[in-house]
Amino acid sequence: MAKENLSAEEVKAMLLHVADRIIEAEPELTDADRNLGDGDHGLGMQRGMNAVKEKLEGADFESVDKAFGAAGMAMISSMGGASGAIFGTVFRSGGKALAGKENFGAEELAQLLQAAVEGVMERGGAKPGDKTMIDALHPAAEKGKEVAGGPLVEALDAVAAAAEAGKEASKAMVATMGRAKTLGERSVGHPDAGAVSISIILRAMHEYVAS
Amino acid sequence: MAKENLSAEEVKAMLLHVADRIIEAEPELTDADRNLGDGDHGLGMQRGMNAVKEKLEGADFESVDKAFGAAGMAMISSMGGASGAIFGTVFRSGGKALAGKENFGAEELAQLLQAAVEGVMERGGAKPGDKTMIDALHPAAEKGKEVAGGPLVEALDAVAAAAEAGKEASKAMVATMGRAKTLGERSVGHPDAGAVSISIILRAMHEYVAS
Amino acid sequence: MSEIKKLVNDKLKVADELLDGLVEAYDGECKRVGTRSIVRSDIPDGKVALLVGGGSGHEPIYHGLVGRNLADGAACGDIFAAPSPDIVFEATQAVNRGNGVLYLYGNYAGDVMNFDMGAELAEEEGIDVRTVLIWDDACSAAPDNKKDRRGVAGLVPIVKLAGAASQGAKTLDELVATAKKAVLQTRSVGVSMSPGSIPATGNPTFEIEEDKIGLGMGIHGEPGVKEIPMTTADELTPMMLDLVFEDFEKDEEVEALKKGDEIIFFVNSLGSTTMMECLICLRKAKEILDAKGIVVYDTIVGPLVTCQEMAGISFSITRLDGELKKLWDMPCESVCYSKMEG
Amino acid sequence: MSEIKKLVNDKLKVADELLDGLVEAYDGECKRVGTRSIVRSDIPDGKVALLVGGGSGHEPIYHGLVGRNLADGAACGDIFAAPSPDIVFEATQAVNRGNGVLYLYGNYAGDVMNFDMGAELAEEEGIDVRTVLIWDDACSAAPDNKKDRRGVAGLVPIVKLAGAASQGAKTLDELVATAKKAVLQTRSVGVSMSPGSIPATGNPTFEIEEDKIGLGMGIHGEPGVKEIPMTTADELTPMMLDLVFEDFEKDEEVEALKKGDEIIFFVNSLGSTTMMECLICLRKAKEILDAKGIVVYDTIVGPLVTCQEMAGISFSITRLDGELKKLWDMPCESVCYSKMEG
Numbered sequence A, B: 001m002a003k004e005n006l007s008a009e010e011v012k013a014m015l016l017h018v019a020d021r022i023i024e025a026e027p028e029l030t031d032a033d034r035n036l037g038d039g040d041h042g043l044g045m046q047r048g049m050n051a052v053k054e055k056l057e058g059a060d061f062e063s064v065d066k067a068f069g070a071a072g073m074a075m076i077s078s079m080g081g082a083s084g085a086i087f088g089t090v091f092r093s094g095g096k097a098l099a100g101k102e103n104f105g106a107e108e109l110a111q112l113l114q115a116a117v118e119g120v121m122e123r124g125g126a127k128p129g130d131k132t133m134i135d136a137l138h139p140a141a142e143k144g145k146e147v148a149g150g151p152l153v154e155a156l157d158a159v160a161a162a163a164e165a166g167k168e169a170s171k172a173m174v175a176t177m178g179r180a181k182t183l184g185e186r187s188v189g190h191p192d193a194g195a196v197s198i199s200i201i202l203r204a205m206h207e208y209v210a211s
Numbered sequence C, D: 001m002s003e004i005k006k007l008v009n010d011k012l013k014v015a016d017e018l019l020d021g022l023v024e025a026y027d028g029e030c031k032r033v034g035t036r037s038i039v040r041s042d043i044p045d046g047k048v049a050l051l052v053g054g055g056s057g058h059e060p061i062y063h064g065l066v067g068r069n070l071a072d073g074a075a076c077g078d079i080f081a082a083p084s085p086d087i088v089f090e091a092t093q094a095v096n097r098g099n100g101v102l103y104l105y106g107n108y109a110g111d112v113m114n115f116d117m118g119a120e121l122a123e124e125e126g127i128d129v130r131t132v133l134i135w136d137d138a139c140s141a142a143p144d145n146k147k148d149r150r151g152v153a154g155l156v157p158i159v160k161l162a163g164a165a166s167q168g169a170k171t172l173d174e175l176v177a178t179a180k181k182a183v184l185q186t187r188s189v190g191v192s193m194s195p196g197s198i199p200a201t202g203n204p205t206f207e208i209e210e211d212k213i214g215l216g217m218g219i220h221g222e223p224g225v226k227e228i229p230m231t232t233a234d235e236l237t238p239m240m241l242d243l244v245f246e247d248f249e250k251d252e253e254v255e256a257l258k259k260g261d262e263i264i265f266f267v268n269s270l271g272s273t274t275m276m277e278c279l280i281c282l283r284k285a286k287e288i289l290d291a292k293g294i295v296v297y298d299t300i301v302g303p304l305v306t307c308q309e310m311a312g313i314s315f316s317i318t319r320l321d322g323e324l325k326k327l328w329d330m331p332c333e334s335v336c337y338s339k340m341e342g
């Protein structure tokens, strides 16, 4: 039976599952960044998620926001680069919006995603359409609001699907931010690597809750 | 009828003919140096011989040594590098041995070549067998002594042939001096570029006297 | 093209190992601190501190600009990646002498995000931090859109001037003002002929056709104004200088370059472009500057802002006023750039 | 490999055009004289003069070592070719201040012949000339056969020391003695991974297999001790250093390097080898030197003795005594190498 209203301990377990999935996906992410960027996104995310695992395993969190925050800080510190700041901010800003909460349900998911997308846009200055991870994260956050009243497992399935659709849509976009800027028009036809990461992260969250 | 006992004016004309022949041979010399060295011998000799022409044309020489000396200085000044010093020395040292002479015959040819080979060996420290122009110049000088009693045209034909044979023999040698050092064993199979130049110079001298 | 033979060990540790080597190059004058920072060993109490930094792989900058009368420290990222906020914070703590810290670095999204987060951490510890961004690349955005401009080779004269200013600055504000002036008076234009390679993968940093030059390209291969056919030094030099002159003209924040102006002129090689080529371009550039009556107060030439073995060149011009001239005269020493007094 | 894109004009005039650029880089401190020489503008009367030189194409040396407290002039040949005797003579006349001129240059046949002829011309004019040859390349001949040894990157510390000595030298003999000591105490070992190209033709300067390193190769690609498989920085560095140590040991004219010896350590890039790689090798080298108790008094690192875009690296060690250490401390400034006092 699917999990509902995750405890801080379960959020931690979910994040560890996310970490494993991203680590496994290294070749796919490397590939995606090779098409558009400098090919280091897979290695960077892998480094970040290994740091997340190191930080979370064996730790206790009194509320769900602390678990998200710790994951975000682990990524920021270990990854460096634009993507460390960006992906760390997803969890750090997202976590802050849930300050003190002891459970994580569909309502919290919506808050997390909304705060994450706002945090990333403020930190990095990109907006939807710039061919960044925002093009997966923003539709996920929009979808999150729609499904905030239902069960968590359904909400996660829906936001993951929205992210995946956003990732697909990013193929047609021209890169304007970050390293992919190097390619300009030539970036068309490939999805943004960060958007691939967001899709994998949300899908992994869904897997954990569904299992 | 072949020329004999050249005047200073005729020596000058002979050197101008030599210059034209070397200038014409630039591609051949470039090629020879490309096989073993850095491929600049043709351009260097061309530059040197253009300087010889500039210096000799319109000049008057009171004795034959002055014409050879002027040619040698023109090469030394304009060429630089090892080959400027070496080829300039051929004419400069060779010329010195004829100090004050008003005619150039087979006897003087022998003296010129002997002084040239000594001068080059002293200046550059190479000896026969090192795969340099000495491997053409030294046999020519030896032959010169043998034919010093005969007519100039025959002597020049003989020394040019000796130089050509020396150039051929240089193919089998391993380079130890100069830039060709870079190749070591790999230098075997090609003639030394400087030996090619010496052969052309002596053959051109013969042509002038025979014409 | 076959993979370039590089003398490295673990390809994923090059940024750390090169920093260890850099510290050795300073013979005790600098030390490594925290995750990946280098700081001077003898920063005097009360000094207004100057911190630089950015991605590694562009050696000898930025970390090679830590030195005598130059930067006090550098926060170093991995290859072509910004340092994490932790690294920035550790470096900030290490250079701080109680009178504030200026962050002076190139305007790249990743660097700005991470330095900003580092500053937030530092400010939580009561350290006064200010940031001046370097955005000298005239070809990276219009003059009225400086937030989108990249920082390229002009960072060398800028850090040299700020380093000199930091020796005597009484307050952080004073140093900020001088650094801003140096940035405002500095413009660069670069070109690229062929890419460097990414140490971790061996892949080229960008692609360019055999017979093309990327005019105005950035130091990672970011696109410039256009691709032009490969040409001679004497044809290219005026094209590049014109872009610099134009930018000074169009920018409303700064005066056009005019007769009698005194400048620092910097010819930078992006890596494998030879000193020979730099000097041949310098010869032509000087002719053009002379014709305009622009006075070169000092010339810098060499591969100081590189992107591995990238082939390319850039010109940077920094206009000096009386204050900046005095600062320029101060001697300095570092792995990247050194000069005697005067 | 497709032809390298180089920013030049007439391929046959690069040596002249780069020298014009070099003169510009000195902002009036140096001038061009004669056919192809560069000399300082303000050599004091009575100074014992220091003249360096050799083929062009290795920028920033030799001509980039003309400077403050460095060489007074350089006689420059065409690309990879010795300067003609006229050029040497013209440079000699231009630097001569009546107290003699030291020729200090690398031991190559072409250079020796032409500088010797230049000296003959100078002596005919009553100028006192002495020659000290640089032969630091340990892999070019046995230690008892120095006349066959090549001069490579060790020339930088040697010219730096001789330049400093020339400022205070009372007689040419005094300067000769110091220069000879600097040469005697300097050894280098280089490796090469890939060739540079000849500007006039675009041809590579030598050939080497894809997966090989030429151990002990000269700066034009002259063969060294052997070709070894491509390896890591940490494997190669001790191999190279061992060759240097061995040479100090085997050479009867000089003592073996031992604990407590103070040295200048110079990591040179031959051109396109990055600063990153130089620093990674330096890191390992320092570890080895530390373990032996050899004290690095000062470190130099960078592409100072190049052969166009050749890939390769060399280590040079100069052992200092009290006199040389004092000379080292003197500040200096040039396009090739600058340092502050101390």
Ligand SMILES: Nc1ncnc2c1ncn2[C@@H]1O[C@H](COP(=O)(O)OP(=O)(O)O)[C@@H](O)[C@H]1O
Pocket: A033, A037, A038, A039, A040, A041, A042, A044, A045, A081, A082, A083, A084, A086, A120, A124, A125, A126, A131, A132, A133, A134, A177, A178, A179, A180, A192, A193, A194, A195, C080, C081, C082, C109, C110
């Ligand atoms: N300003 C930004 N806003 C949002 N996402 C960004 C921004 N800059 C970069 N990214 C994301 O980071 C990804 C690249 O990450 P990565 O390859 O790890 O870093 P880098 O670009 O430094 O090599 C891009 O695919 C994009 O999704």
Ligand SMILES: Nc1ncnc2c1ncn2[C@@H]1O[C@H](COP(=O)(O)OP(=O)(O)O)[C@@H](O)[C@H]1O
Pocket: B033, B037, B038, B039, B040, B041, B042, B044, B045, B081, B082, B083, B084, B086, B120, B124, B125, B126, B131, B132, B133, B134, B177, B178, B179, B180, B192, B193, B194, B195, D080, D081, D082, D109, D110
């Ligand atoms: N020491 C020497 N003695 C005699 N000849 C020499 C010596 N060094 C070089 N040469 C001659 O010079 C030729 C090379 O000339 P060139 O290519 O013009 O000069 P470089 O070797 O400087 O490129 C060689 O083929 C050789 O014959």
Ligand SMILES: [Mg+2]
Pocket: A033, A037, A038, A039, A040, A041, A179
């Ligand atoms: Mg990337």
Ligand SMILES: [Mg+2]
Pocket: B033, B037, B038, B039, B040, B041, B179
């Ligand atoms: Mg040659």
Ligand SMILES: [Mg+2]
Pocket: A038, A040, A081, A179, C079, C080, C081
């Ligand atoms: Mg990257």
Ligand SMILES: [Mg+2]
Pocket: B038, B040, B081, B179, D079, D080, D081
């Ligand atoms: Mg040559």
